[in-house]
Amino acid sequence: TLGSPTQRRPGSRQRFVADLSQCLFDFVVQLLPTQEELAVKEDVRKLLERLIRTIEPESRLLSFGSTANGFSLRNSDMDLCCLIDSEERLAASDLVTMLGDLLERETKFYVKSLPHARIPIVKLSLDPSPGLPLGIACDIGFENRLALENTRLLMCYAMIDPARVRTMVLFLKVWSKRRKINSPYKGTLSSYGYVLLVIYFLVHVKNPPVLPNLQQMPPLRPISEEDTHLHGHNIWFFDDIELLRQRWHSDNNESVADLLIDFFRYYSRDFPYNTGVASIRSGLLKKDSKGWQNDLSNQRYNDARERNRLCIEDPFETDFNVGRCVTKDGLYTIRGEFMRASRILASRPERAIVALAELCE
Ligand code: CTP
Ligand code: MG
Structure with a gap:
Protein backbone atom coordinates (compact mmCIF):
# COMPACT_ATOMS: atom_id res chain seq x y z
CA THR A 1 0.00 0.00 0.00
CA LEU A 2 1.68 3.16 -1.22
CA GLY A 3 -0.17 6.04 0.44
CA SER A 4 0.77 9.58 -0.53
CA PRO A 5 3.48 11.08 1.68
CA THR A 6 1.03 13.36 3.47
CA GLN A 7 -1.08 10.42 4.65
CA ARG A 8 1.85 8.73 6.30
CA ARG A 9 2.49 8.43 9.99
CA PRO A 10 4.99 10.86 11.46
CA GLY A 11 8.39 9.28 11.64
CA SER A 12 7.91 7.35 8.44
CA ARG A 13 10.46 9.56 6.72
CA GLN A 14 13.12 8.71 9.32
CA ARG A 15 12.23 5.06 9.03
CA PHE A 16 12.49 5.16 5.23
CA VAL A 17 15.90 6.83 5.37
CA ALA A 18 17.23 4.39 7.97
CA ASP A 19 15.98 1.44 5.92
CA LEU A 20 17.48 2.91 2.77
CA SER A 21 20.90 3.23 4.42
CA GLN A 22 20.79 -0.40 5.47
CA CYS A 23 19.65 -1.48 2.00
CA LEU A 24 22.46 0.51 0.39
CA PHE A 25 25.08 -1.22 2.56
CA ASP A 26 23.61 -4.66 1.85
CA PHE A 27 23.31 -3.95 -1.86
CA VAL A 28 26.88 -2.75 -2.20
CA VAL A 29 28.43 -5.54 -0.12
CA GLN A 30 27.15 -8.23 -2.44
CA LEU A 31 28.70 -6.45 -5.41
CA LEU A 32 32.22 -6.32 -3.99
CA PRO A 33 34.81 -8.51 -5.71
CA THR A 34 35.49 -11.86 -4.04
CA ARG A 145 52.14 8.72 -13.28
CA LEU A 146 49.36 11.27 -12.82
CA ALA A 147 46.78 8.47 -12.94
CA LEU A 148 48.69 6.62 -10.23
CA GLU A 149 48.61 9.75 -8.08
CA ASN A 150 44.93 10.52 -8.63
CA THR A 151 44.18 6.89 -7.79
CA ARG A 152 46.03 7.38 -4.49
CA LEU A 153 44.07 10.59 -3.82
CA LEU A 154 40.72 8.83 -4.35
CA MET A 155 41.88 5.94 -2.18
CA CYS A 156 42.72 8.35 0.65
CA TYR A 157 39.28 9.95 0.39
CA ALA A 158 37.71 6.48 0.50
CA MET A 159 39.72 5.57 3.61
CA ILE A 160 38.67 8.62 5.64
CA ASP A 161 35.06 7.51 5.85
CA PRO A 162 34.65 4.18 4.06
CA ALA A 163 31.14 3.51 5.34
CA ARG A 164 29.72 6.61 3.71
CA VAL A 165 32.14 7.42 0.89
CA ARG A 166 32.63 3.93 -0.50
CA THR A 167 28.96 3.08 -0.20
CA MET A 168 27.91 6.21 -2.06
CA VAL A 169 30.52 5.84 -4.78
CA LEU A 170 29.94 2.12 -5.33
CA PHE A 171 26.21 2.63 -5.48
CA LEU A 172 26.54 5.48 -7.99
CA LYS A 173 28.87 3.42 -10.15
CA VAL A 174 26.37 0.55 -10.32
CA TRP A 175 23.47 2.93 -10.79
CA SER A 176 25.19 4.87 -13.60
CA LYS A 177 26.10 1.63 -15.38
CA ARG A 178 22.61 0.17 -15.07
CA ARG A 179 21.06 3.43 -16.24
CA LYS A 180 23.55 3.50 -19.14
CA ILE A 181 25.07 6.87 -18.37
CA ASN A 182 28.62 5.59 -17.75
CA SER A 183 30.10 5.61 -21.28
CA PRO A 184 32.54 8.40 -22.09
CA TYR A 185 32.71 7.08 -25.67
CA LYS A 186 28.98 7.56 -26.07
CA GLY A 187 28.78 11.05 -24.65
CA THR A 188 28.21 10.36 -20.96
CA LEU A 189 30.57 10.33 -17.98
CA SER A 190 33.33 7.94 -16.83
CA SER A 191 33.31 6.33 -13.40
CA TYR A 192 36.23 8.61 -12.55
CA GLY A 193 33.99 11.60 -13.32
CA TYR A 194 31.21 10.33 -11.04
CA VAL A 195 33.68 9.75 -8.22
CA LEU A 196 34.88 13.34 -8.54
CA LEU A 197 31.27 14.56 -8.42
CA VAL A 198 30.73 12.64 -5.16
CA ILE A 199 33.92 13.98 -3.55
CA TYR A 200 33.13 17.52 -4.70
CA PHE A 201 29.70 17.19 -3.10
CA LEU A 202 31.07 15.82 0.21
CA VAL A 203 33.90 18.37 0.48
CA HIS A 204 32.36 21.54 -0.93
CA VAL A 205 28.57 21.28 -0.99
CA LYS A 206 27.74 19.61 2.31
CA ASN A 207 27.88 21.92 5.27
CA PRO A 208 29.38 20.82 7.60
CA PRO A 209 31.55 18.90 5.14
CA VAL A 210 31.74 15.12 5.27
CA LEU A 211 35.34 15.13 4.00
CA PRO A 212 38.24 17.56 4.43
CA ASN A 213 39.99 19.01 1.39
CA LEU A 214 43.15 16.90 1.30
CA GLN A 215 44.78 19.09 -1.33
CA GLN A 216 44.47 22.26 0.76
CA MET A 217 45.55 20.96 4.16
CA PRO A 218 48.88 22.32 5.37
CA PRO A 219 51.75 19.81 5.05
CA LEU A 220 53.27 18.58 8.30
CA ARG A 221 56.72 19.77 7.26
CA PRO A 222 57.99 22.00 4.47
CA ILE A 223 58.25 20.23 1.13
CA SER A 224 60.31 21.27 -1.86
CA GLU A 225 58.72 22.28 -5.14
CA GLU A 226 60.39 19.29 -6.77
CA ASP A 227 58.67 16.83 -4.45
CA THR A 228 55.23 18.27 -5.00
CA HIS A 229 55.24 18.70 -8.78
CA LEU A 230 54.96 16.23 -11.63
CA HIS A 231 55.08 17.45 -15.25
CA GLY A 232 54.30 20.95 -13.96
CA HIS A 233 51.24 19.83 -11.96
CA ASN A 234 51.00 20.19 -8.22
CA ILE A 235 50.30 16.67 -7.01
CA TRP A 236 50.69 17.26 -3.28
CA PHE A 237 47.93 16.19 -0.91
CA PHE A 238 47.70 15.20 2.73
CA ASP A 239 48.06 11.43 2.63
CA ASP A 240 48.74 10.45 6.24
CA ILE A 241 45.27 9.06 6.80
CA GLU A 242 46.08 7.50 10.17
CA LEU A 243 47.07 10.88 11.53
CA LEU A 244 44.13 12.54 9.87
CA ARG A 245 41.76 10.13 11.57
CA GLN A 246 43.18 11.17 14.93
CA ARG A 247 43.10 14.89 14.25
CA TRP A 248 40.10 15.51 12.04
CA HIS A 249 36.55 14.42 12.35
CA SER A 250 33.49 15.47 10.45
CA ASP A 251 30.68 17.32 12.24
CA ASN A 252 28.33 15.99 9.63
CA ASN A 253 26.42 12.98 10.94
CA GLU A 254 24.02 12.43 8.07
CA SER A 255 23.42 8.87 7.03
CA VAL A 256 24.50 7.54 3.66
CA ALA A 257 20.84 7.60 2.52
CA ASP A 258 20.44 11.26 3.51
CA LEU A 259 23.60 12.09 1.60
CA LEU A 260 22.52 10.15 -1.47
CA ILE A 261 19.12 11.82 -1.56
CA ASP A 262 20.77 15.20 -1.25
CA PHE A 263 23.37 14.29 -3.89
CA PHE A 264 20.65 13.58 -6.45
CA ARG A 265 18.78 16.73 -5.50
CA TYR A 266 21.89 18.88 -5.81
CA TYR A 267 22.88 17.58 -9.25
CA SER A 268 19.36 17.67 -10.61
CA ARG A 269 18.51 21.16 -9.39
CA ASP A 270 21.28 23.19 -7.87
CA PHE A 271 24.60 22.63 -9.63
CA PRO A 272 25.13 25.52 -12.10
CA TYR A 273 25.83 23.46 -15.23
CA ASN A 274 25.93 26.48 -17.55
CA THR A 275 28.54 28.49 -15.74
CA GLY A 276 30.11 26.33 -13.05
CA VAL A 277 33.10 24.02 -12.79
CA ALA A 278 33.23 21.41 -10.02
CA SER A 279 36.76 21.37 -8.62
CA ILE A 280 37.62 19.12 -5.71
CA ARG A 281 40.77 21.19 -5.20
CA SER A 282 39.18 24.67 -5.29
CA GLY A 283 35.41 24.33 -4.89
CA LEU A 284 32.98 25.89 -7.35
CA LEU A 285 34.81 27.72 -10.14
CA LYS A 286 33.54 29.69 -13.15
CA LYS A 287 33.86 28.34 -16.68
CA ASP A 288 34.91 31.84 -17.76
CA SER A 289 37.80 32.02 -15.36
CA LYS A 290 39.17 28.76 -16.72
CA GLY A 291 38.63 29.63 -20.35
CA TRP A 292 36.11 26.79 -20.64
CA GLN A 293 33.63 29.00 -22.48
CA ASN A 294 30.24 28.00 -23.57
CA ASP A 295 29.46 31.20 -25.37
CA LEU A 296 26.61 30.54 -27.77
CA SER A 297 27.14 33.57 -29.98
CA ASN A 298 30.68 32.94 -31.11
CA GLN A 299 31.26 30.44 -33.89
CA ARG A 300 34.88 30.05 -32.87
CA TYR A 301 33.90 28.62 -29.51
CA ASN A 302 31.56 26.00 -30.88
CA ASP A 303 34.01 23.22 -30.37
CA ALA A 304 34.95 24.46 -26.91
CA ARG A 305 31.30 24.64 -26.01
CA GLU A 306 30.68 21.05 -27.05
CA ARG A 307 33.57 19.92 -24.91
CA ASN A 308 32.57 21.96 -21.88
CA ARG A 309 28.92 21.20 -21.25
CA LEU A 310 29.74 19.50 -17.98
CA CYS A 311 32.86 20.83 -16.33
CA ILE A 312 34.77 18.80 -13.74
CA GLU A 313 38.31 19.91 -13.07
CA ASP A 314 40.87 17.12 -12.78
CA PRO A 315 42.42 17.26 -9.29
CA PHE A 316 46.00 17.53 -10.60
CA GLU A 317 45.78 18.32 -14.31
CA THR A 318 43.74 21.43 -13.63
CA ASP A 319 43.54 22.41 -17.31
CA PHE A 320 41.84 19.09 -18.09
CA ASN A 321 38.05 18.82 -18.00
CA VAL A 322 37.17 15.25 -16.95
CA GLY A 323 33.63 15.92 -18.24
CA ARG A 324 34.81 16.90 -21.74
CA CYS A 325 33.42 13.66 -23.17
CA VAL A 326 29.89 14.64 -22.15
CA THR A 327 27.83 15.86 -25.11
CA LYS A 328 24.72 18.03 -25.10
CA ASP A 329 22.50 14.93 -25.35
CA GLY A 330 24.64 13.11 -22.81
CA LEU A 331 24.22 15.87 -20.25
CA TYR A 332 20.50 16.01 -20.90
CA THR A 333 20.28 12.28 -20.23
CA ILE A 334 22.47 12.43 -17.13
CA ARG A 335 20.44 15.28 -15.63
CA GLY A 336 17.26 13.46 -16.50
CA GLU A 337 18.57 10.46 -14.55
CA PHE A 338 19.48 12.60 -11.54
CA MET A 339 15.93 13.97 -11.59
CA ARG A 340 14.39 10.54 -11.95
CA ALA A 341 16.42 9.29 -8.97
CA SER A 342 15.42 12.33 -6.93
CA ARG A 343 11.79 11.77 -7.76
CA ILE A 344 11.85 8.10 -6.80
CA LEU A 345 13.51 8.83 -3.47
CA ALA A 346 11.19 11.77 -2.74
CA SER A 347 8.05 9.74 -3.46
CA ARG A 348 9.21 7.40 -0.70
CA PRO A 349 7.66 4.11 -1.53
CA GLU A 350 6.76 2.20 1.59
CA ARG A 351 9.81 -0.01 1.38
CA ALA A 352 13.35 1.23 0.76
CA ILE A 353 14.28 -1.95 -1.06
CA VAL A 354 11.58 -1.23 -3.62
CA ALA A 355 12.94 2.28 -4.17
CA LEU A 356 16.43 0.88 -4.65
CA ALA A 357 15.29 -1.70 -7.17
CA GLU A 358 13.36 0.93 -9.10
CA LEU A 359 16.35 3.29 -9.07
CA CYS A 360 18.60 0.72 -10.72
CA GLU A 361 16.00 -0.78 -13.03
N1 CTP B 1 41.54 8.43 -15.36
C1 CTP B 1 42.10 9.67 -15.54
N2 CTP B 1 41.47 10.61 -16.31
C2 CTP B 1 40.27 10.32 -16.89
C3 CTP B 1 39.68 9.05 -16.72
C4 CTP B 1 40.35 8.13 -15.94
O1 CTP B 1 43.18 9.95 -14.99
N3 CTP B 1 39.67 11.25 -17.64
C5 CTP B 1 42.27 7.44 -14.55
C6 CTP B 1 42.02 7.60 -13.06
O2 CTP B 1 43.21 7.25 -12.38
C7 CTP B 1 40.97 6.56 -12.77
C8 CTP B 1 41.35 5.47 -13.75
O3 CTP B 1 41.85 6.15 -14.90
O4 CTP B 1 41.02 6.13 -11.42
C9 CTP B 1 40.22 4.56 -14.15
O5 CTP B 1 39.13 5.30 -14.62
P1 CTP B 1 37.69 4.66 -14.74
O6 CTP B 1 37.77 3.39 -15.48
O7 CTP B 1 36.77 5.75 -15.20
O8 CTP B 1 37.32 4.41 -13.21
P2 CTP B 1 37.29 3.06 -12.39
O9 CTP B 1 37.26 3.50 -10.94
O10 CTP B 1 38.38 2.16 -12.81
O11 CTP B 1 35.85 2.51 -12.74
P3 CTP B 1 35.35 1.16 -13.42
O12 CTP B 1 35.25 0.17 -12.31
O13 CTP B 1 34.04 1.55 -14.00
O14 CTP B 1 36.38 0.79 -14.46
MG1 MG C 1 38.56 1.02 -14.58
Missing part, protein backbone atom coordinates in the same frame (compact mmCIF):
# COMPACT_ATOMS: atom_id res chain seq x y z
CA GLN A 35 38.88 -12.66 -2.49
CA GLU A 36 39.31 -15.19 -5.24
CA GLU A 37 38.79 -12.62 -7.96
CA LEU A 38 41.29 -10.26 -6.35
CA ALA A 39 43.84 -13.07 -6.06
CA VAL A 40 43.44 -14.05 -9.72
CA LYS A 41 43.86 -10.43 -10.77
CA GLU A 42 47.02 -10.09 -8.74
CA ASP A 43 48.37 -13.25 -10.39
CA VAL A 44 47.58 -11.80 -13.79
CA ARG A 45 49.39 -8.58 -12.89
CA LYS A 46 52.47 -10.53 -11.80
CA LEU A 47 52.46 -12.67 -14.93
CA LEU A 48 52.20 -9.62 -17.17
CA GLU A 49 54.96 -7.85 -15.25
CA ARG A 50 57.24 -10.83 -15.70
CA LEU A 51 56.60 -10.82 -19.45
CA ILE A 52 57.10 -7.08 -19.84
CA ARG A 53 60.44 -7.37 -18.06
CA THR A 54 61.71 -9.60 -20.85
CA ILE A 55 61.42 -6.50 -23.06
CA GLU A 56 62.20 -3.74 -20.52
CA PRO A 57 64.06 -5.25 -17.53
CA GLU A 58 63.73 -2.05 -15.48
CA SER A 59 59.95 -1.89 -15.65
CA ARG A 60 57.22 -2.22 -13.02
CA LEU A 61 53.57 -2.87 -13.65
CA LEU A 62 51.23 -1.10 -11.21
CA SER A 63 47.47 -1.15 -10.72
CA PHE A 64 45.48 2.05 -10.83
CA GLY A 65 41.78 2.89 -11.20
CA SER A 66 39.19 0.91 -9.31
CA THR A 67 41.40 -2.11 -8.58
CA ALA A 68 43.63 0.21 -6.54
CA ASN A 69 41.39 2.99 -5.20
CA GLY A 70 38.88 1.09 -3.09
CA PHE A 71 35.98 1.56 -5.50
CA SER A 72 36.13 -1.80 -7.19
CA LEU A 73 33.02 -3.77 -8.09
CA ARG A 74 32.84 -7.43 -8.93
CA ASN A 75 34.30 -8.05 -12.36
CA SER A 76 35.47 -4.48 -12.95
CA ASP A 77 38.23 -4.09 -15.49
CA MET A 78 41.91 -3.86 -14.55
CA ASP A 79 43.80 -0.67 -15.25
CA LEU A 80 47.55 -1.28 -15.29
CA CYS A 81 50.34 1.19 -15.77
CA CYS A 82 53.88 0.29 -16.79
CA LEU A 83 56.62 2.46 -15.29
CA ILE A 84 60.14 2.22 -16.64
CA ASP A 85 62.86 3.28 -14.28
CA SER A 86 65.78 3.41 -16.70
CA GLU A 87 66.82 6.56 -18.55
CA GLU A 88 67.06 4.92 -21.95
CA ARG A 89 63.78 3.43 -22.83
CA LEU A 90 61.74 2.53 -25.84
CA ALA A 91 59.06 4.91 -27.08
CA ALA A 92 55.62 4.00 -25.73
CA SER A 93 54.31 3.22 -29.22
CA ASP A 94 57.17 0.74 -29.92
CA LEU A 95 56.71 -0.85 -26.53
CA VAL A 96 53.00 -1.27 -27.16
CA THR A 97 53.65 -3.01 -30.47
CA MET A 98 56.34 -5.30 -29.04
CA LEU A 99 54.36 -6.13 -25.92
CA GLY A 100 51.23 -6.83 -27.96
CA ASP A 101 53.17 -9.32 -30.14
CA LEU A 102 54.75 -10.97 -27.13
CA LEU A 103 51.46 -11.41 -25.26
CA GLU A 104 49.82 -12.77 -28.37
CA ARG A 105 52.56 -15.45 -28.64
CA GLU A 106 52.97 -16.28 -24.97
CA THR A 107 49.52 -16.03 -23.37
CA LYS A 108 45.90 -16.95 -23.91
CA PHE A 109 44.75 -13.33 -23.85
CA TYR A 110 42.98 -11.73 -26.74
CA VAL A 111 45.26 -8.83 -27.53
CA LYS A 112 44.66 -5.51 -29.20
CA SER A 113 47.49 -3.01 -29.43
CA LEU A 114 46.76 0.66 -29.96
CA PRO A 115 50.26 2.10 -30.51
CA HIS A 116 49.01 5.26 -32.21
CA ALA A 117 46.26 6.26 -29.80
CA ARG A 118 46.61 9.57 -27.93
CA ILE A 119 47.68 7.43 -25.00
CA PRO A 120 49.17 4.22 -26.45
CA ILE A 121 47.80 1.14 -24.74
CA VAL A 122 47.54 -2.63 -25.03
CA LYS A 123 44.06 -4.02 -24.42
CA LEU A 124 43.73 -7.57 -23.15
CA SER A 125 40.82 -9.83 -22.45
CA LEU A 126 40.37 -13.36 -21.24
CA ASP A 127 37.42 -15.71 -21.52
CA PRO A 128 35.57 -16.83 -18.40
CA SER A 129 37.14 -19.53 -16.22
CA PRO A 130 36.21 -21.02 -12.81
CA GLY A 131 38.24 -18.37 -10.93
CA LEU A 132 36.91 -15.59 -13.15
CA PRO A 133 33.35 -16.50 -14.11
CA LEU A 134 33.03 -13.33 -16.16
CA GLY A 135 36.49 -13.30 -17.71
CA ILE A 136 38.81 -10.35 -17.46
CA ALA A 137 39.43 -7.09 -19.27
CA CYS A 138 42.62 -5.18 -18.81
CA ASP A 139 44.30 -2.09 -20.28
CA ILE A 140 48.04 -1.56 -20.00
CA GLY A 141 49.27 2.00 -20.40
CA PHE A 142 52.70 3.52 -19.98
CA GLU A 143 54.19 6.14 -17.68
CA ASN A 144 50.82 7.46 -16.61
